[in-house]
Structures are given as C-alpha cells and as structure tokens.
Amino acid sequence: MKRRIFKFYILSAITLVGIYSCTNLEIEESDSIISDGFQGLADPSSAVEGLYNTIAGQYGDQANRFALNEVTTDAALVPTRGTDWGDNGRWRNLHTHDWTTEAGDIIGPFNQFNANQLVASQILDSRSNPSGQNIGDASFLRAYSMWNILDWFGQIPFRDTSLPSSTLPEVITGQAAVDFILADLDQAIANLPDVTAGNVENNKGSKAAARFLKAKVLLNKHIYIGGSPESSDMNEVVSLVDAIAAQGYGLQAGYFNIFRDSADDETIFALASGVGNRIFNGLHYNSTSLGGGGWNGFSTLAEYYDLFEGDPNNNRLDASGAPLDGQEERRGGVPPGGTTYSNAPQTTDDGGFEAGSNVGNGFLVGQQYALDGSALEDRAGGPLSFGRDFVDGNGNNSLINNSEVTGIRVIKYAPRYGEFRSHQVVFRYADAHLMKAEAQMRSGGDPTALVNELRAIRGVAPFGSVSEQELLNERGRELFAETWRRNDMIRFGQYTRAWEFKSADKVGDVTRQLFPIPAAQLLANPNLTQNPGY
Structure with missing residues (x-):
C-alpha cells in the first residue's frame, strides 16, 4: 500500500528538481513537497474528544448514516404527506432503491466517515505523540469509520499522514481492507481500558466495544471478500462475545429501560448523541x-x-x-x-x-x-x-x-x-448474543438455545428450532431502529428481495448492495472506481 505512493513522491521530487535545474542537487526540506502537509497534532487528547463528538452527531442524524441503514430497507420509509417530506424525492428514492450518484444521503456519509478516519490517522501519527489511551481510542474510531465505508461502498480511500497532503489517497478493498480494520481493532483492544457492565460512559471506548466491532467485522467478512463464512472466523466471533460476557455484560429484562440514560448490563458502547x-x-x-x-x-x-x-x-x-x-x-x-x-x-x-x-x-x-x-x-x-x-x-x-x-x-x-437527552446505545449485548448464535449456525451448529435464551428474557415463547430466516427475523425484532437492518439483510441475502414500494426493476439487483462512489470523489481521486450498476 505504502510502496506505490512512495514511488509517486520520489518521481514528483525528481521532476521538480529537473524543472528548476537546481545547481545543488541535495534535496533540502524547503525544496521538497515531501515535507508539505500534516506535521502532527499539538493536542491529540482534544482531537480524540472532538472525534467522538463528531461521530455522536453523525449517529444521531436522521439522514445520512441512519437513512442508508434503515430507510433503504423494509424497516423504515418516509412518505410524502402533502408537501411535507417531499424533498425532491430524497426519502422515497432511498426506500425504492432509485438513488443516484448525486444523492445527498450517499455523498454525506462518504465524506463524513472518510474525514473521521483521516482525523484518527492524524492522532495515531507518531508526530502527534499520542498516549496509549489516545492510540486505543483513535484505532477504535478509525476502524469504526473505515468499516462503515467498506460496508456501504466496498472500497476505502486511505490517506497516509506521513506523506504530503497533495498525494492521492490509495484505495483499499476486500481482504486488505478487512485486515487493516482488524489490525486497528487489535490495537484498540490492547490499549483501551477494561470497562465492566454498568459502567459504560458516553463517548468512551473500551476493550468490550472493540471486541464487539471485531466480531461484527468477522461475521460480515465473507460479504467483503467473497466466498462463504470461514469456521475459524465464526469461532473467533464466539470467543469475542464470550470475552465480552466475562466482563459482566449480558441480557437484561425490561427492554425499553435499556434505552434510558441510566446504567444497564446490556450497553457496551454509547454515544452522547441526541435522541x-x-x-x-x-x-x-x-x-x-x-x-x-x-x-x-x-x-x-x-x-x-x-x-x-x-x-x-x-x-x-x-x-x-x-x-x-x-x-x-x-x-x-x-x-x-x-x-x-x-x-x-x-x-x-x-x-x-x-x-x-x-x-x-x-x-x-x-x-x-x-x-x-x-x-x-x-x-x-x-x-x-x-x-x-x-x-x-x-x-x-x-x-x-x-x-x-x-x-x-x-x-x-x-x-x-x-x-x-444525549445518550444513544450503539453496541449492546443482545446484538452480540445474536451474533454468537449466528456464528454457531454458520459453522454448522444449532442457534436455537441462544435465541430462546433471549426470547425468554423478552417474555415470548421459545422456538422448537431456528432457521436462518427466523434468526434474521429475531434480529429484526430485537434491534429495530438501531441502524443494523441493511447490514443484516445483506448478510442474510434478503436486501435484494421485494418489499412494499421497492421499484420492480430493483428487485434482485445485487448492484444495490453497494452505494455509488460520489461523482466528485471519482474526479478527485482516479484510484477510486465506480461500483457496478452506476
């Protein structure tokens, strides 16, 4: 990844030397574009706090991230009532899958989450002198931001902060992108604090939160690289969830109380995001x-x-x-x-x-x-x-x-x-519990007991057996309006099916499983390629 960009710089520097016919061929710092751009952050701790707050604002928005993950599914839609909610078809096009490369709710998240990962990279740059806590937080937030971009667009433009700001970001996809995100999460797990259940604070990362996200990435890995789920990945999902449970996290009775601004056993990660x-x-x-x-x-x-x-x-x-x-x-x-x-x-x-x-x-x-x-x-x-x-x-x-x-x-x-109030639950144990059940199912096991454990807490009758469809349905019942629906439907092969008001020509259209790269970004960075179907 780095080698190709570095060659670009060396060629640029040589070209500049030739153009100006310098008599002194030694490249001084003032002569070279290598030193241009980022030079380190003066206060990485403040940058971490600012990044958490930025992501909290993005999470609370009803448009952009929320719209992509919920309104494009069977779980949410926004009809036009008189003149209200018309917005030139903005909301309707998301639900019917008739979005274009110019859709604001596609352009916004692409820009926002790529900006997030750049800030996190600046914090992680050695010239910023980050503390161990800074490294843990920035690695976690960069992984979170890059994972969202990968999940929506299938490719991530990555800017190396050690190189001049004029350099085009390299684009990483597939296995390389997954490996990068997983490496960040391992670094986050190593550096973030242990936070036991009932002690989660808004805008605070933890080992449990990083383990949750790592399990989520592994569960979806085959979507990003192709093929089928690997048993080793599914076994690691189970181990990660067990490690979260070992810190006291678990299923909690009183479903709607989980979404109050008070301590509970289910919340793993929460943001100071307005409700x-x-x-x-x-x-x-x-x-x-x-x-x-x-x-x-x-x-x-x-x-x-x-x-x-x-x-x-x-x-x-x-x-x-x-x-x-x-x-x-x-x-x-x-x-x-x-x-x-x-x-x-x-x-x-x-x-x-x-x-x-x-x-x-x-x-x-x-x-x-x-x-x-x-x-x-x-x-x-x-x-x-x-x-x-x-x-x-x-x-x-x-x-x-x-x-x-x-x-x-x-x-x-x-x-x-x-x-x-500013408190939204982002990761919670019921999701992790169902991820564990799914991982067992995808590696040949039976998820029924784990699903029934959750259903018993929620006061509904147990299942005699749990199929893949029923597991998706249970995730829909448990996690409604928590921005997981699109991700779940893709993983279970349901995102291309028909639902009310989806355009007939979009039913079965697998190209809609990725959003288009915004046109302005394609012009700015030729390393990006437009996704199929756009």
Whole structure:
C-alpha cells in the first residue's frame, strides 16, 4: 500500500528538481513537497474528544448514516404527506432503491466517515505523540469509520499522514481492507481500558466495544471478500462475545429501560448523541407538547411490524402498561393517556402528568391519546389514528399524497425520560448474543438455545428450532431502529428481495448492495472506481 505512493513522491521530487535545474542537487526540506502537509497534532487528547463528538452527531442524524441503514430497507420509509417530506424525492428514492450518484444521503456519509478516519490517522501519527489511551481510542474510531465505508461502498480511500497532503489517497478493498480494520481493532483492544457492565460512559471506548466491532467485522467478512463464512472466523466471533460476557455484560429484562440514560448490563458502547431525531421524526405534530410536537415523517412497513407477536391492527396498553392485544414486550404499545407525575427520575411535570408519557414505546398504531386520556386529533380535526397502509387521497397505495395518519410510527427512546437527552446505545449485548448464535449456525451448529435464551428474557415463547430466516427475523425484532437492518439483510441475502414500494426493476439487483462512489470523489481521486450498476 505504502510502496506505490512512495514511488509517486520520489518521481514528483525528481521532476521538480529537473524543472528548476537546481545547481545543488541535495534535496533540502524547503525544496521538497515531501515535507508539505500534516506535521502532527499539538493536542491529540482534544482531537480524540472532538472525534467522538463528531461521530455522536453523525449517529444521531436522521439522514445520512441512519437513512442508508434503515430507510433503504423494509424497516423504515418516509412518505410524502402533502408537501411535507417531499424533498425532491430524497426519502422515497432511498426506500425504492432509485438513488443516484448525486444523492445527498450517499455523498454525506462518504465524506463524513472518510474525514473521521483521516482525523484518527492524524492522532495515531507518531508526530502527534499520542498516549496509549489516545492510540486505543483513535484505532477504535478509525476502524469504526473505515468499516462503515467498506460496508456501504466496498472500497476505502486511505490517506497516509506521513506523506504530503497533495498525494492521492490509495484505495483499499476486500481482504486488505478487512485486515487493516482488524489490525486497528487489535490495537484498540490492547490499549483501551477494561470497562465492566454498568459502567459504560458516553463517548468512551473500551476493550468490550472493540471486541464487539471485531466480531461484527468477522461475521460480515465473507460479504467483503467473497466466498462463504470461514469456521475459524465464526469461532473467533464466539470467543469475542464470550470475552465480552466475562466482563459482566449480558441480557437484561425490561427492554425499553435499556434505552434510558441510566446504567444497564446490556450497553457496551454509547454515544452522547441526541435522541430528538429518533423521537420526533415519526410523531405527529399533535402527538405531544414536548419539543413543539413531532415532524410526522418516518414510519415502518406493516410487514416489518408483523414480525412481532400480537394483533396486527391494534397495539394497546392498559393504564398499568400491560398489553391488551397479545403483543410481545418489544412491540411496545399505545397507552390510554398519561402517567400521573410522581417525581420519578428523569421525568418532568406537565399539569400533574409526566410530560410525554402519553406517547407509547415501540410501534404506534391506532388511536393516540392526550395526557388526560382524550382522543387526539390530526390538524384537520379527524382522529389521530395511525394506520398500517400508505395510501393517497384516492385510496391507492402510494408514497406520495399521503394523509397525516398513514403508517405505523416507531419510538425506541421514550420522550417521557427526556426528549433531548444525549445518550444513544450503539453496541449492546443482545446484538452480540445474536451474533454468537449466528456464528454457531454458520459453522454448522444449532442457534436455537441462544435465541430462546433471549426470547425468554423478552417474555415470548421459545422456538422448537431456528432457521436462518427466523434468526434474521429475531434480529429484526430485537434491534429495530438501531441502524443494523441493511447490514443484516445483506448478510442474510434478503436486501435484494421485494418489499412494499421497492421499484420492480430493483428487485434482485445485487448492484444495490453497494452505494455509488460520489461523482466528485471519482474526479478527485482516479484510484477510486465506480461500483457496478452506476
């Protein structure tokens, strides 16, 4: 990787010498472009903190990374309601797989995560004099950023900070890219601190977090290099998850409590990322007084909602929070009103009720209610009752001309515990547990016992056996809205299948498993090549 770029520099330096016909052929520092560009960071610790904060902001965004990983799947879509959420087809094209090389939600992540890995490389440069902790954090964040780029685009432009900034970044792909990321993660594991369960802080890496990401990379390795999963990789996934469990991480009862800003046994890595987008992007304008109401956009497909146990048309709770429609805990439910204010932690008073407590957890379908128990209305005075279907004014299935109440809405972070708190779970043990089950399955074992262990904690009946399809479904039930859906669907061979509103000519189109390299980047760096199909 380095050798080819170094030759480019030497030739450049020789050319400059020839052009200027210097009488002194000794190349001084002032004569050569070799010394141009980066010279080290004065404060690598501040750079690490800034990089964590940057990634936290990227993670909390409803566009870009979230849109690529969720809206391009069966788990999320954003219909146009009147003039709202039109945006020149931006959201619809992601869901139908009709994106182009000029899509902002493709250009943005390419630029953002490549910028992240450059900052991390600058921290790791010996001229920055990084501490062991700096090396651990920067290696972890560089691996995370490069893995995202590899997963989305299949190729990573890498800039060596020891070379002049005018040098074109080399592009790494396949096995070389995987090896680079895994080496960074090994370096992160060696340098990051041990953080046991219940002690995870926002924006803090740990050995457990690096092990989680290494397991994720190994589980997906065959997608990036071709072929089938290797038993040795699957065995290492199991070992990595076991090492995480040895630090006290495990499955925790009380599903939605995991997504509060408090200690739990499941959270492995969290970012100081605002939850406001996750809350308001799907709620109706009249759903709550918090934040001035919702933005009435994001919804989920009925087919995704139907993965969960319960009545397909209702998802109600009684006043105590008990399910009324046979739904499993993870599907959540719609309460009949607000909860009386009792000064419970993280809650605020709103006229004797906990502010936002009329908004349910999980999947919101059917009539919605105000804090006092009265039925809410939409802006036209009709019932605020979220429906399963996306239809236009003529009753035809459509992603445009929808009313204010089409589509089931999704809430993972309850607004009653702080609608603008900065805490989002990124890695958690339930995911690691299911990765272990999958690794066992892909190396010839039976994942049933591990899947049933999770289902027992979540209060749903055990399976007699677990197929590959059922394992994907279980990941969908457990990890909804946590930005893993695209990655999972590709690994299970489901990303090219049909779902509601996907364009017919994109069904079965394997070229959509990678996003296009932005046109401006191709012009700037001829080492990049456009992905097939674009």
